[in-house]
Amino acid sequence: ILNTQFMLYQNYPNPFNPNTVIGYQLSVGGYVQLKVYDILGREVATLVNEYKPVGNYNYTFSTINYTLPSGVYFYRLSSNGSVQTRKMVYLK
Numbered sequence: 001i002l003n004t005q006f007m008l009y010q011n012y013p014n015p016f017n018p019n020t021v022i023g024y025q026l027s028v029g030g031y032v033q034l035k036v037y038d039i040l041g042r043e044v045a046t047l048v049n050e051y052k053p054v055g056n057y058n059y060t061f062s063t064i065n066y067t068l069p070s071g072v073y074f075y076r077l078s079s080n081g082s083v084q085t086r087k088m089v090y091l092k
Contacts, residue, residue: 005030008077008084011061015089018063022047022075022088029053030080036061037074044068047075063090 009023022034034048045066047059061075070092076085 005080005082006032006077006084008075008086010086011075011088015091017091020061020088021058022061023056023058024077025056026052026054026079028080032077032079034059034075034077037076038068039072039074044073052079 005026005028007025007027009025011020011022013020024034026032029052032048032050032052033046035043036045036047038044045061047061048057068090070090073088073090074085075088076083078084
Protein backbone atom coordinates (compact mmCIF):
# COMPACT_ATOMS: atom_id res chain seq x y z
CA ILE A 1 0.00 0.00 0.00
CA LEU A 2 1.46 3.35 -1.01
CA ASN A 3 1.43 6.17 1.50
CA THR A 4 -0.23 9.20 -0.08
CA GLN A 5 -0.05 11.41 3.02
CA PHE A 6 3.70 12.03 2.84
CA MET A 7 6.94 11.05 1.17
CA LEU A 8 10.27 10.73 3.00
CA TYR A 9 13.28 11.20 0.73
CA GLN A 10 16.77 9.75 0.96
CA ASN A 11 19.14 12.08 2.77
CA TYR A 12 21.99 13.77 0.91
CA PRO A 13 24.87 13.56 1.01
CA ASN A 14 24.99 9.97 2.17
CA PRO A 15 27.42 9.01 3.68
CA PHE A 16 27.74 12.37 5.45
CA ASN A 17 29.98 14.32 7.82
CA PRO A 18 29.00 16.43 9.68
CA ASN A 19 25.75 17.58 7.96
CA THR A 20 23.08 15.97 5.83
CA VAL A 21 19.74 17.16 4.45
CA ILE A 22 16.58 15.13 5.06
CA GLY A 23 13.68 16.07 2.82
CA TYR A 24 10.02 15.20 3.03
CA GLN A 25 6.77 16.18 1.38
CA LEU A 26 3.38 16.37 3.09
CA SER A 27 0.25 16.06 0.98
CA VAL A 28 -1.90 16.28 4.13
CA GLY A 29 -1.12 18.68 6.97
CA GLY A 30 -0.70 17.20 10.42
CA TYR A 31 1.43 16.60 13.46
CA VAL A 32 4.89 15.49 12.29
CA GLN A 33 7.71 13.74 14.12
CA LEU A 34 11.12 13.28 12.50
CA LYS A 35 13.54 11.33 14.68
CA VAL A 36 16.97 9.75 14.31
CA TYR A 37 17.85 6.33 15.76
CA ASP A 38 21.08 4.40 16.08
CA ILE A 39 21.60 0.87 14.75
CA LEU A 40 20.24 -0.56 18.04
CA GLY A 41 17.02 1.43 17.75
CA ARG A 42 17.87 3.98 20.43
CA GLU A 43 16.57 7.48 19.75
CA VAL A 44 19.48 9.91 19.37
CA ALA A 45 17.71 13.05 18.10
CA THR A 46 14.28 14.59 17.61
CA LEU A 47 14.48 16.90 14.60
CA VAL A 48 10.82 17.85 14.11
CA ASN A 49 8.01 17.53 16.64
CA GLU A 50 5.20 19.89 15.61
CA TYR A 51 2.26 20.55 13.32
CA LYS A 52 3.24 21.14 9.68
CA PRO A 53 0.95 22.26 6.85
CA VAL A 54 0.98 20.73 3.36
CA GLY A 55 4.30 21.38 1.63
CA ASN A 56 7.89 20.38 0.94
CA TYR A 57 10.44 20.50 3.74
CA ASN A 58 14.19 20.09 4.10
CA TYR A 59 15.83 19.62 7.49
CA THR A 60 19.60 19.88 7.91
CA PHE A 61 20.76 17.36 10.49
CA SER A 62 24.11 18.34 12.00
CA THR A 63 26.09 15.92 14.15
CA ILE A 64 28.00 18.86 15.68
CA ASN A 65 25.47 19.06 18.54
CA TYR A 66 25.65 15.32 19.27
CA THR A 67 28.41 12.92 20.26
CA LEU A 68 27.72 10.19 17.75
CA PRO A 69 30.12 7.50 16.58
CA SER A 70 30.47 6.70 12.90
CA GLY A 71 27.94 4.16 11.72
CA VAL A 72 24.50 3.42 10.35
CA TYR A 73 21.57 5.49 11.55
CA PHE A 74 17.88 5.48 10.71
CA TYR A 75 15.58 8.47 10.41
CA ARG A 76 11.85 8.02 10.82
CA LEU A 77 9.02 10.32 9.82
CA SER A 78 5.59 9.76 11.34
CA SER A 79 2.44 11.73 10.64
CA ASN A 80 -1.29 11.02 10.79
CA GLY A 81 -0.73 7.39 11.84
CA SER A 82 1.72 6.56 9.04
CA VAL A 83 5.47 5.95 9.35
CA GLN A 84 8.38 5.81 6.91
CA THR A 85 12.00 5.00 7.77
CA ARG A 86 15.23 5.37 5.81
CA LYS A 87 18.88 4.55 6.44
CA MET A 88 21.86 6.93 6.46
CA VAL A 89 25.57 6.52 7.16
CA TYR A 90 27.67 8.89 9.28
CA LEU A 91 31.42 8.73 8.59
CA LYS A 92 33.83 10.68 10.79
